[in-house]
Amino acid sequence: MACDLCPRNCKIEREQGQSGFCGMTHEVVVARVAPHFWEEPCLSGTKGSGTVIFSGCILRCVYCQNHKIAAGMSGKKLSVAELAEAFRSLERQV
Numbered sequence: 001m002a003c004d005l006c007p008r009n010c011k012i013e014r015e016q017g018q019s020g021f022c023g024m025t026h027e028v029v030v031a032r033v034a035p036h037f038w039e040e041p042c043l044s045g046t047k048g049s050g051t052v053i054f055s056g057c058i059l060r061c062v063y064c065q066n067h068k069i070a071a072g073m074s075g076k077k078l079s080v081a082e083l084a085e086a087f088r089s090l091e092r093q094v
């Protein structure tokens with residue numbers, strides 16, 4: 001299926017291993033799964049917000065502080081089941 005998930009509208013076939021502007025194929029690559037405490041206190045509360053940081057990005061900010069993650073050079077491939085478990089794990093923690 002031609003990818004049109006974001007306004008970049010690459011129309012490439014991610015399931016075929018192609019990567020678009022974001023640099024990502026169909027595989028799920030996650031750089032971090034953890035409670036996050038340091039932003040938006042109304043969301044993070046006392047237990048933290050459940051944060052999942054995906055690798056790849058559709059922007060090219062010159063001031064990016066997470067370049068390796070944004071460029072898809074950092075992260076771990078997860079299956080869909082593993083990603084679901086990561087979400088559930090965060091639900092239990094926060």
Ligand code: SF4
Binds near residue numbers: 009010019020
């Ligand atoms: S940048 Fe990525 S998510 Fe957006 S359309 Fe292109 S391939 Fe799809």
